[in-house]
Amino acid sequence: MNHTSQPPSATCTSCATTQRLSLIIHNVRYLAHNRYFCTNCLLKNHHGLFCPICFQVYHDSPPPHHRLMCLRCPSIAHRSCALPFSTTTANAASVPVFLCPTCADHKFSYFNISAADRISRTVDDKSFKVLAAASRIAAVSMSKGAAAARFEAERRAVEAAVARKRAKEAMEELTSIQAKEEEENSCCVVDLNLDARLNVTEE
Incomplete structure (x- = not known):
């Protein structure tokens, strides 16, 4: 029997809860990486923000x-x-x-919904506040992640432009040196030919 694996966005990377059980799996920027957290794990990993x-x-x-x-x-x-x-x-x-609730009770969960609520995809007022808080934190983290990515891309673009400029200057310098060497070699050939003609004339 073939089993189709769930996409990463459907499973919490912290507790492996599926989207079917938690209603929402949040995409969040966490410790410089994109993570997928259920509502409970997202809030437990972002104490101090709410x-x-x-x-x-x-x-x-x-x-x-x-x-x-x-x-x-x-x-x-x-x-x-x-x-x-x-x-x-x-x-x-x-x-x-x-x-805080999680330190007072290590089994505490911010987001608990019944099987009936999972089927109907409805939540009570408290659960709605929890979901809203987690969604806001996820949105802010992704916005900051996008801003950081843009900054990094711009920084790398500047570095690439500087590197291209330096490479161009180096090539121009090399071309100039080669031209001078060719000019000096050409002068030496002319001098040798002149010496040869003078020797023939004297004889």
């Missing part, structure tokens, strides 16, 4: 007095979102201790 409670994607990191950072990873949450999930120490002036 609030893990309300799933707002950050354009800029919230100011220090408006954020709480996870004690174990780079995840950053809005202070107002994280306070109900944080703990305080005996010192009331101390910063609350916050663990």
Whole structure:
């Protein structure tokens, strides 16, 4: 029996989840390479770019007095979102201790949908926010990747132009040297012929 393999875009390169199970496989630029992540893996690999409670994607990191950072990873949450999930120490002036959902529970998944939702391809409000956050992060990463690729292409084009110019200058210099050598050799031949004629005349 022949089995047709799924295209790379249909499988998460991190957990091997298929598009049928996760609804969407995101194409994302990650560690200078194009990767395919399910929604859960994409968010777990981009802590710090979104609030893990309300799933707002950050354009800029919230100011220090408006954020709480996870004690174990780079995840950053809005202070107002994280306070109900944080703990305080005996010192009331101390910063609350916050663990993001994935650090608090290693089995936590950002995106869970039922079999019925997979069939109908519908999601609840929370899952929609999660999907939207992952899609925004993927879009931004691909835009940055495209910009980096354009910059690299332009840099290489400039380097190629400089190399061509140097090669042309080198060829022109070589041609000039060869012309001078030919001119000097021609003068030597003329001098030898003149000496020969003078010797014949004297005899």
